[in-house]
Amino acid sequence: MVVVPTYDEAANLAWIVDRLRRAQPEVDVLVVDDDSPDGTGRIADGLAAADDHVKVLHRTAKGGLGAAYRHGFAHALAEGYDVIGEMDADGSHQPEQLGLLLDALADADLVIGSRYVPGGSVVNWPRSRELLSRGGNLYVRLLLGIRVRDATAGFRLFRRGTLEKIDLDSVRSTGYVFQTDMVARTLNAGLTVREVPIEFVERERGDSKMSGAVATESLKRITWWGLRERRDQVRRAWRDRSWRSRS
Structure with missing residues (x-):
C-alpha cells in the first residue's frame, strides 16, 4: 500500500492516482486527507468509489505531514499490508519509478527514492532551493553520523517489520522532519536502508507546503537529536573507559 497525504491537492490528486494505478495495477493507494478546504477529500472519495484499490482516511484538521503518515501507516x-510506501500527491515523485523501489526492497528494510545518489536528479528547481536541500542533507549526515544522502526524501518503501521494529507509536515528529526521523530510527535499529536514484520533478500545479518556518523547525529538531546523540556517545565512552580501568 502506498500512502499519499493530501492538503489542498484538488488539482493533482486524480491525475497522480491514475498514474500510480496504471504504473502498478496491483498496488493499493491510501489517500490521507487533512480536511482540505479545496475539496480534495471529496475527490478522493470519488476515486475510492470507482476503484477498490483506492482507500481514503479523512482527518479533521491539518496536522502536518508526519502526523498524516503515522495515521496512514498505522492503518x-x-x-495487514507487508509493504507500505509513501509518495507526494503533487507529481514530484513519479509513480512510473515505483518499480525501482520495489526491486530494491528485495534486500533492504527501507528503500528511498534518492535525488542525490549517482543517477538521481532534480528537475525545475531553482538552484538556490537545490543547494538548500543538499546543504540540509549534508548537515543531517554530519550531525547524525549517517551515510544516507537524501534523508529528507519522501518517496519510500518500508517493510512491515521495519515499522514494527522502530515502534511507530513512539514517533512524535509531525512535520517534514518526520522523514529524517524515520531514517535515523531505521538505522539505529540495525536495519538496512538502500537508496535508488530517481528523477524528482517540481510540481506544476498548486502550492508547495514547504516554507522557511517549516525548514527552520526541521533544522532545530535535527540539531537537538545530533547534540543528544553526541552527548550519549561521550557518556558511553566514559562508562567504557571507567569499566576498563576497574577490570
Whole structure:
C-alpha cells in the first residue's frame, strides 16, 4: 500500500492516482486527507468509489505531514499490508519509478527514492532551493553520523517489520522532519536502508507546503537529536573507559 497525504491537492490528486494505478495495477493507494478546504477529500472519495484499490482516511484538521503518515501507516499495518510506501500527491515523485523501489526492497528494510545518489536528479528547481536541500542533507549526515544522502526524501518503501521494529507509536515528529526521523530510527535499529536514484520533478500545479518556518523547525529538531546523540556517545565512552580501568 502506498500512502499519499493530501492538503489542498484538488488539482493533482486524480491525475497522480491514475498514474500510480496504471504504473502498478496491483498496488493499493491510501489517500490521507487533512480536511482540505479545496475539496480534495471529496475527490478522493470519488476515486475510492470507482476503484477498490483506492482507500481514503479523512482527518479533521491539518496536522502536518508526519502526523498524516503515522495515521496512514498505522492503518496499513492494521489491514495487514507487508509493504507500505509513501509518495507526494503533487507529481514530484513519479509513480512510473515505483518499480525501482520495489526491486530494491528485495534486500533492504527501507528503500528511498534518492535525488542525490549517482543517477538521481532534480528537475525545475531553482538552484538556490537545490543547494538548500543538499546543504540540509549534508548537515543531517554530519550531525547524525549517517551515510544516507537524501534523508529528507519522501518517496519510500518500508517493510512491515521495519515499522514494527522502530515502534511507530513512539514517533512524535509531525512535520517534514518526520522523514529524517524515520531514517535515523531505521538505522539505529540495525536495519538496512538502500537508496535508488530517481528523477524528482517540481510540481506544476498548486502550492508547495514547504516554507522557511517549516525548514527552520526541521533544522532545530535535527540539531537537538545530533547534540543528544553526541552527548550519549561521550557518556558511553566514559562508562567504557571507567569499566576498563576497574577490570
